Amino acid sequence: MRVVHYLNQFFGGIGAEEQAGSGFAIREDAVGPGKLLENLLGGEARVVLTIICGDNYAVENQEEVTAAALAKVRAAGADLFVAGPCFDAGRYGMAAGALCSAVQTELGIPAITAMNAENPGVDLFREKLYIVDSGTSIAKMRDVLVKMASLGKKLAAKEVIGPPVEEGYLPRGWLHDQLVNKTAATRLVDMLLEKMNGKPFESEMPATAFVPVPMPAAINDLSKARVMLITDGGLVPKGNPDRIEGTAATRWGAYNIAGRDELRSEEYEVSHGGYDTRFVQQDPDRLVPLDAMREMERNGVIGKLHDEFISTCGRSNPLSNTRRLGREIAEKIKRDGVDAVILTST
Amino acid sequence: MQLTLANHPVTDIEFGAPARLEGTVLTIDSDELRPIVLKDDAIVSVDFEIAHPGDSCRAGPIFDVIEPRAKEPGSGADFPGILGAPVTAGIGTTHVLSGAAVSVLAEISPDLTRSATGRVLEMSGAPAEASAYSSLKHLLVIPHTKAGLTRQAVERAYRIAGIRAAVAVGRIALTESPRSVHQFDPIGPAINDRSGLPRIAYVGQIFSRQRKPEVDEPILYGANTDGMLPVMLHPDEWLDGAIVPSLHSWFGGTETYFYQNHPIILDLYRRHNARQINFVGTLATIAGSDNFDRERHCKAAASLVKWNLQAEGAVLSKYGGGLPHADLAETARLLEGMGIKTSVMVSDVSRDRRVESALLFNVPEVNAIVYNGGNGTHWEVPKVNRVVAATPEFTKLMTGPMTIDASNIVGVTNQQGASRMRAMVY
Numbered sequence: 001m002r003v004v005h006y007l008n009q010f011f012g013g014i015g016a017e018e019q020a021g022s023g024f025a026i027r028e029d030a031v032g033p034g035k036l037l038e039n040l041l042g043g044e045a046r047v048v049l050t051i052i053c054g055d056n057y058a059v060e061n062q063e064e065v066t067a068a069a070l071a072k073v074r075a076a077g078a079d080l081f082v083a084g085p086c087f088d089a090g091r092y093g094m095a096a097g098a099l100c101s102a103v104q105t106e107l108g109i110p111a112i113t114a115m116n117a118e119n120p121g122v123d124l125f126r127e128k129l130y131i132v133d134s135g136t137s138i139a140k141m142r143d144v145l146v147k148m149a150s151l152g153k154k155l156a157a158k159e160v161i162g163p164p165v166e167e168g169y170l171p172r173g174w175l176h177d178q179l180v181n182k183t184a185a186t187r188l189v190d191m192l193l194e195k196m197n198g199k200p201f202e203s204e205m206p207a208t209a210f211v212p213v214p215m216p217a218a219i220n221d222l223s224k225a226r227v228m229l230i231t232d233g234g235l236v237p238k239g240n241p242d243r244i245e246g247t248a249a250t251r252w253g254a255y256n257i258a259g260r261d262e263l264r265s266e267e268y269e270v271s272h273g274g275y276d277t278r279f280v281q282q283d284p285d286r287l288v289p290l291d292a293m294r295e296m297e298r299n300g301v302i303g304k305l306h307d308e309f310i311s312t313c314g315r316s317n318p319l320s321n322t323r324r325l326g327r328e329i330a331e332k333i334k335r336d337g338v339d340a341v342i343l344t345s346t
Numbered sequence: 347m348q349l350t351l352a353n354h355p356v357t358d359i360e361f362g363a364p365a366r367l368e369g370t371v372l373t374i375d376s377d378e379l380r381p382i383v384l385k386d387d388a389i390v391s392v393d394f395e396i397a398h399p400g401d402s403c404r405a406g407p408i409f410d411v412i413e414p415r416a417k418e419p420g421s422g423a424d425f426p427g428i429l430g431a432p433v434t435a436g437i438g439t440t441h442v443l444s445g446a447a448v449s450v451l452a453e454i455s456p457d458l459t460r461s462a463t464g465r466v467l468e469m470s471g472a473p474a475e476a477s478a479y480s481s482l483k484h485l486l487v488i489p490h491t492k493a494g495l496t497r498q499a500v501e502r503a504y505r506i507a508g509i510r511a512a513v514a515v516g517r518i519a520l521t522e523s524p525r526s527v528h529q530f531d532p533i534g535p536a537i538n539d540r541s542g543l544p545r546i547a548y549v550g551q552i553f554s555r556q557r558k559p560e561v562d563e564p565i566l567y568g569a570n571t572d573g574m575l576p577v578m579l580h581p582d583e584w585l586d587g588a589i590v591p592s593l594h595s596w597f598g599g600t601e602t603y604f605y606q607n608h609p610i611i612l613d614l615y616r617r618h619n620a621r622q623i624n625f626v627g628t629l630a631t632i633a634g635s636d637n638f639d640r641e642r643h644c645k646a647a648a649s650l651v652k653w654n655l656q657a658e659g660a661v662l663s664k665y666g667g668g669l670p671h672a673d674l675a676e677t678a679r680l681l682e683g684m685g686i687k688t689s690v691m692v693s694d695v696s697r698d699r700r701v702e703s704a705l706l707f708n709v710p711e712v713n714a715i716v717y718n719g720g721n722g723t724h725w726e727v728p729k730v731n732r733v734v735a736a737t738p739e740f741t742k743l744m745t746g747p748m749t750i751d752a753s754n755i756v757g758v759t760n761q762q763g764a765s766r767m768r769a770m771v772y
Contacts, residue, residue: 176769184760186609188610188716192689204770206701207708207709318697
């Protein structure tokens with residue numbers, strides 16, 4: 001097995017922080033932790049090339065460093081690319097993550113790195129890469145390299161990779177179905193009893209924390225504002241012209257309501273499989289309250305109701321998808337000069 | 347209240363006359379069963395088939411799976427409030443043909459199912475290993491309803507047909523002596539010989555107001571749950587026909603069979619009988635249609651668990667789709683706030699298989715979560731020798747070979763606690 005190893009200036013033996021600006025360099029054998037790595041990989045494994053780069057240089061010249069590294073890894077005929085371990089060195093982690101990711105995607109060569117869970121490189125690359133949990137202590141170098149070697153061999157051999165706790169990598173955030181022996185009922189009661197007995201228990205799903213959405217500035221004078229209606233309840237014109245899916249929608253549509261005072265049931269349908277749509281079918285204003293908004297417009301409560309409403313379907317929609325839908329819709333709202341939006345859901 | 351289950355194991359089902367149980371071989375007389383199903387004017391004809399574990403057989407779409415059971419005369423009503431007077435379930439003796447199932451097929455168009463194949467009963471191969479239903483001996487009931495009925499009326503007819511057939515089959519056991527007789531240890535808030543054991547309650551959703559129930563939709567003792575508040579039930583009531591799934595439940599992994607054999611209740615009973623816990627009781631609750639409704643249900647449920655059941659811990663399960671996760675988490679949050687420890691069970695909602703899409707709540711107190719998987723599993727299934735479907739369209743669709751989603755195999759993503767399909771974080 002031919003291995004290319006990436007190290008920063010410190011582990012590559014060039015120098016400490018004062019050498020962080022040193023540029024892209026190569027050695028044609030194993031350097032520093034690479035020697036132990038080679039040992040642990042065993043058999044025919046050779047570190048045929050070591051790439052060394054200063055942390056600052058790597059982060060500040062990422063494109064150049066990535067291109068140079070890709071060329072070297074390709075030319076070396078590598079079976080495995082290894083970066084680090086990086087422990088809690090943030091710039092090192094980010095460079096290692098970027099290089100592993102590029103080698104994997106561009107060259108199709110398996111890559112592995114190791115970092116502490118708090119390393120910023122983890123958040124950026126955990127979904128794409130196998131990142132061994134290195135902790136923060138360089139004294140644990142050997143333990144970390146053992147895990148990297150074992151996982152690296154499996155990756156190179158295209159073996160099935162087990163769960164994070166078994167293999168020692170940081171959870172990547174992907175769900176894998178697995179048939180287990182205990183029913184959900186038994187696991188549910190087991191977990192409660194462990195919790196009640198003060199024993200350690202592990203929830204089967206961690207909560208994801210989200211960055212809070214900042215509150216926008218208040219509208220000073222609503223009577224001059226242009227207001228738009230948006231719904232994720234799936235109301236679409238008859239025939240669903242944009243083919244908005246009733247589950248996990250990938251599309252949204254904007255529909256003209258200029259000159260109308262209400263939405264007529266014979267002109268609309270609902271593309272949504274997650275709620276009882278009969279009441280909206282009877283009277284679409286129940287979901288997209290055009291009638292009430294027109295009244296507010298007439299009474300001067302709002303300045304103007306925008307001539308289009310936007311609709312999509314919110315049912316079972318993953319965030320990877322809704323982020324894009326939200327961005328696209330927000331761009332349109334900005335473009336159209338809308339001041340305020342009323343979102344109606346189901 | 348104490349239910350006695352008289353068990354008659356079944357290892358084989360065959361058609362014949364007269365209907366009888368000989369040893370563990372159940373003989374069903376379809377000519378005798380047919381008029382019982384046809385009592386309902388909505389049904390114009392009915393077919394019966396049999397499927398055994400390991401058969402190269404695929405059946406669907408499955409509307410419901412029911413265990414054939416019958417109350418011993420004088421013990422009360424079968425499915426009270428639906429088939430009989432709304433007397434209390436869970437009293438007296440109920441005969442059980444264990445290992446057997448009566449499964450109802452739906453005669454619908456493929457585009458009304460969640461995906462083209464609807465809910466499939468697969469009797470062999472990898473999907474069969476993942477569903478508890480595939481190890482049962484099934485009498486398949488295929489009712490054909492008259493034209494012009496609403497979808498809800500058709501589904502109601504399926505429900506009634508299924509439980510009538512299951513009771514009729516269950517009655518075959520009444521003349522035989524059971525192989526074993528089982529009683530659970532008494533439970534309830536008044537049981538006082540268990541001091542020191544943790545007091546545990548079960549809170550289970552039985553409906554979600556994502557859809558308004560039909561006026562005549564039987565769910566709890568025949569009531570449609572409209573306007574109901576959380577209600578305390580003895581666990582034996584769940585096991586003995588007080589609750590059936592709502593008419594649309596066949597999209598959501600709830601079947602009558604696992605009310606009769608409720609995995610969570612049976613697990614709590616097992617530990618209660620082993621004197622590991624003090625099982626203090628259960629609540630049946632529903633998921634609200636809006637925040638006001640939700641608050642009313644969750645507050646009422648938490649109060650009952652705290653003040654009436656005086657529980658120290660509670661396990662919670664949900665019903666239906668996405669919205670009920672909110673009710674589940676809010677009830678658990680309120681309970682934790684009252685000092686009652688909780689664990690909750692949710693269904694798989696992550697369609698992109700990312701952890702960030704997995705939970706529909708983020709409540710720090712709700713930190714013990716059992717996660718049913720299924721969205722990431724698809725099986726390549728072969729052509730089978732026998733397809734049992736209610737329409738030629740479905741026979742064609744289900745013949746195979748084809749790819750089928752785990753959530754389309756009945757039982758795999760069950761929400762009553764029977765599922766062994768878990769989504770692991772990788």
